[in-house]
Amino acid sequence: MLGRVNHIAIAVPDLAAATAGYRDTLGARVSQPQALPEHGVTVVFVELPNTKVELLEPLGDNSPVAAFLEKNPSGGMHHICYEVSDILAARDQLAKSGARVLGSGEPKTGAHGRPVLFLHPKDFFGTLIELEQV
Numbered sequence: 436m437l438g439r440v441n442h443i444a445i446a447v448p449d450l451a452a453a454t455a456g457y458r459d460t461l462g463a464r465v466s467q468p469q470a471l472p473e474h475g476v477t478v479v480f481v482e483l484p485n486t487k488v489e490l491l492e493p494l495g496d497n498s499p500v501a502a503f504l505e506k507n508p509s510g511g512m513h514h515i516c517y518e519v520s521d522i523l524a525a526r527d528q529l530a531k532s533g534a535r536v537l538g539s540g541e542p543k544t545g546a547h548g549r550p551v552l553f554l555h556p557k558d559f560f561g562t563l564i565e566l567e568q569v
């Protein structure tokens with residue numbers, strides 16, 4: 436089922452400061468901010484030779500990231516995104532195995548304009564998993 440790691444996500448309290456840290460201190464190439472109101476976040480992507488790091492901060496009042504930052508005020512690893520070739524087949528297989536697919540269960544459009552789903556962290560060893568169809 437799983438393909439490449441598409442990105443590792445880090446939730447941060449201040450996206451501009453985190454962007455400067457990756458760009459200026461770590462010398463990395465960082466994309467422009469992308470506001471994703473339907474997901475309650477603003478994100479940037481740190482471009483790396485073999486994958487990406489997604490830096491994300493809350494956007495709006497019901498951001499799913501806000502509760503995470505209350506527990507982790509300086510930020511922290513938020514999720515890992517794996518690529519899948521068929522997100523609906525993956526979803527159905529996972530649901531059959533008893534894994535919780537978050538939200539309505541229907542894929543939403545992610546930051547790359549492709550369908551994404553999330554799996555509950557408690558079902559995967561304390562790690563929030565995002566699946567992105569590539």
Ligand SMILES: CC[C@H](C(=O)O)C(=O)SCCNC(=O)CCNC(=O)[C@H](O)C(C)(C)COP(=O)(O)OP(=O)(O)OC[C@H]1O[C@@H](n2cnc3c(N)ncnc32)[C@H](O)[C@@H]1OP(=O)(O)O
Nearest residue numbers: 474476499502503513537545546547551553556561562563
């Ligand atoms: C799609 C656009 C973009 C992209 O890449 O394209 C993104 O990635 S957007 C990313 C932001 N969107 C999401 O995270 C959507 C999925 N997330 C959720 O549905 C919620 O955040 C959820 C269900 C994971 C947690 O919701 P909430 O924090 O309200 O619930 P609890 O506080 O009750 O948490 C339950 C339990 O899970 C632990 N938890 C919460 N978040 C995480 C996490 N990121 N990693 C690991 N564990 C997490 C939390 O601590 C609770 O544990 P407990 O031991 O019961 O205290």
Ligand SMILES: [Co+2]
Nearest residue numbers: 444489516565
């Ligand atoms: Co993501």
